[in-house]
Amino acid sequence: MQQTDTLYVCKDGLLGKLAGYAKLIKQLHSAQKVILHGLFNIRVVMILVLCPWVLSKCYWVIWGDDLYQYKKATKAWRSRLKEALRRFVIRRVGHLVTYIGGDVELARQWYGATGRYHECIMYLSNVVDPKMTASTSTNAHHEGWNILVGNSADPSNNHIEALERLLPFKDQAIKIYVPLSYGDQNHAQKVISQGKQWFGDKFVPMTDFMPFEQYLEFLISLDIAIFNHRRQQAMGNTITLLGMGKTVFMRSDVSHWRFLKGLGIKLNDVDKLELCRIAPDEAKENAHIVRSYFSRATLVKQFLDIFEG
Numbered sequence: 499m500q501q502t503d504t505l506y507v508c509k510d511g512l513l514g515k516l517a518g519y520a521k522l523i524k525q526l527h528s529a530q531k532v533i534l535h536g537l538f539n540i541r542v543v544m545i546l547v548l549c550p551w552v553l554s555k556c557y558w559v560i561w562g563d564d565l566y567q568y569k570k571a572t573k574a575w576r577s578r579l580k581e582a583l584r585r586f587v588i589r590r591v592g593h594l595v596t597y598i599g600g601d602v603e604l605a606r607q608w609y610g611a612t613g614r615y616h617e618c619i620m621y622l623s624n625v626v627d628p629k630m631t632a633s634t635s636t637n638a639h640h641e642g643w644n645i646l647v648g649n650s651a652d653p654s655n656n657h658i659e660a661l662e663r664l665l666p667f668k669d670q671a672i673k674i675y676v677p678l679s680y681g682d683q684n685h686a687q688k689v690i691s692q693g694k695q696w697f698g699d700k701f702v703p704m705t706d707f708m709p710f711e712q713y714l715e716f717l718i719s720l721d722i723a724i725f726n727h728r729r730q731q732a733m734g735n736t737i738t739l740l741g742m743g744k745t746v747f748m749r750s751d752v753s754h755w756r757f758l759k760g761l762g763i764k765l766n767d768v769d770k771l772e773l774c775r776i777a778p779d780e781a782k783e784n785a786h787i788v789r790s791y792f793s794r795a796t797l798v799k800q801f802l803d804i805f806e807g
Contacts, residue, residue, distance in 0.1 A: 519545065526552045531805070533595075536561040537587065540580055546587045554592040557804065558613070559620055560601050562730040563654075568608045569729070585609050595620065595804065598730050600753025616807075618800040619792055623734050626741040626792045642671025643773050646723040646739075649732035651681030657689040660726040661696060663771045668697055670773065675720070677704045720744055721775060726768055730754045741788040743781030747771055761787050 508518030519541065526532055526549055534556055537543060546553060571581045588609040594602050595616045605611040619625070645664070648655035657676060664674060674697055678686040686705070693701035708716065723739050725732050725748045733754060739746055740763060747766045748755055758765055764780040776784070790796075 523549065530555065532556045534558045534591070537564040537584060540583065543580075543583050543587050547583050550586075550590060553587065553590040556591045557593040557595050557616070558588070558591045559618075560594060560596040560598075560605065562598075562601065562733075565601055565605055565608075566729045568604075593804075597624075598733075598753050598757050600756050601730055604753065616800070616804050618804060619797050622794075622797070624737060624792055625794050625797055626737055626788050628789050628793070640719070642673065643667075643721045644719055645672055645674045646717075646720050646735075647674055647676045648725065648727075649677055649735045651678040651683060651686035651689070652731075653682055653685045654727055654729065654731060656726040656728065657685075658692055660724050660768070661689075661693055661701075663724075663726075663768065665696060667773055668700070672697075672700055672773070673702060674700060675702045675704055675716075679705055679707045714738070717742060717744070722747065722773070724748075724768060724771065728752065737788055737792050740784045741792070743776075743778075743785050745774065745776045761791060763787055 506518070506521055508514055522542070523545060526545070532552065532555055534542075537558060538561075546556070567584065568581070571577050588605060588611050591611065591613045593616055594605060594611060594613045595618050596602060597617055597619045599615070599617070602611070602615045647660050647664075648657055661674070664672070674693065676689060676693060678689060686703070690701075690703045690705075693703065717735075717739060720739070722745045723735070725736060725746065728749060728751075730753050736746060736748070736754070736758075740758075745766060747768045750765075750767045750769070755765060763784050764776055766774075766776070775781075
């Protein structure tokens, strides 16, 4: 609802949105470089289709879900039309920005993307506080196992499948924490119902938002994290937990598994789920790798390569 020399926020209502899109069209033509933070808004995609000459200077910052819309597409005409528009744009966009090389490969495979790849960790949310590492973030003294499942109420977390994998351990001293404060709340209620049925009081749904510092303290208390996504997702949580030296389970057939393994990080396959902690030397090495790569210095260098290149 505000406008400054450097920021324009669309106003509510039809006229406000139309004014915003008009402003966008003007800026698309006058800007030297255009940064697209995800390709979610189909109206923005349509504008880009109508102005294909600007695509060569566009930088698509790939979030993940915008790429994996390919998997969600149906045979309905609206879905086919939407994918046709997205394919037109993605094929011609000049630059692809992400730190997950596998997502670039998928963009090229699924949409015929031809843009130049820029490796970039993209946001400060992916920068790990060097203080929050294995050397200073030791496991809190507690009995049993504190387990995190997923990062949101989005069905893509595949919560029920992950919880089912934990059933063999339900009689052990475990606490299962499931963040459900944002995302699909209908799905969240299904997860809560099933979790309570299977694990009783050992299942702890997290339905309220937490202040950031409190959330970090919560992460410190964990022993194991399980991310059962079938696509690149929950990287902020994953990076932070690895930096803390925590044991992280994820699927081995996703693009970010290959990326993290390529950095030399020790991961665990969710298909081989067990109650275990990675060795202390592996935890420290994970933290060292995360601290080195997911740093403010790395982000600044990568941004300079984009903005000055």
